[in-house]
Amino acid sequence: MSMSDCIFCKILDGELPSAKVYEDEDVYAFLDISQVSKGHTLVIPKNHTENIYETDEETAQKVFARIPKIANALQKTYEPKGMNILQNNGEFAGQTVFHLHIHLIPRYDNNEDGFDLKWVTHNDAYDLQELSNEIRKNI
Template structure:
């Protein structure tokens, strides 16, 4: 636990939350500043700053929580779909440096745009980048 991390303080019960789901390793609660009503956060109870610091075994617990909470959010809000997202590091919009997933209920035509599309200059540029990524895996 990090005493400076707001999510660690929520996990410890020092700060209240609208709790949705809890296991030994995972906590889910409603986001206090939702993109849409029902916007939930799913996070490991242990402090891990981002995706790359999560232990592999914890992934199963997080996925099970996202599935259970996601189904419930969709049912409770009447949503037609659900976005699952994770921001990693400040440059990507991560506001709290504690790994967490956003579950955002969606409906057709709700006006929420999450990503603007881009493109490659061509197949050569795309192939070069793919090779550079593969070389680092």
């Protein structure tokens, strides 16, 4: 897949909308359109890299260094009981967008949030812009 076909690169270029949670010169975080649970956030590098295997150390360092800040904002905003941090590599592992991304998935109740290693779309249940505005207040 070329960068011009990458949905996340199109989001970064402003060609597609997103509900931004965090942004700096190297990293962009936004709400996953599927919202496995309330506040489900994706963290991506701004430079295109397909997966962890193709990611250089400097890019990984920048992306992973932002995870605690964003996770703590989600914790402060929604007070989940826990959080899963997930990163898929390759189609077999469930990667569907081939631009490195880390999922931050707040957990509220046992499987009531749709997370049981099955991706259940809840995009009609949440106003993504409203959720992203709430989280940004705590970053």
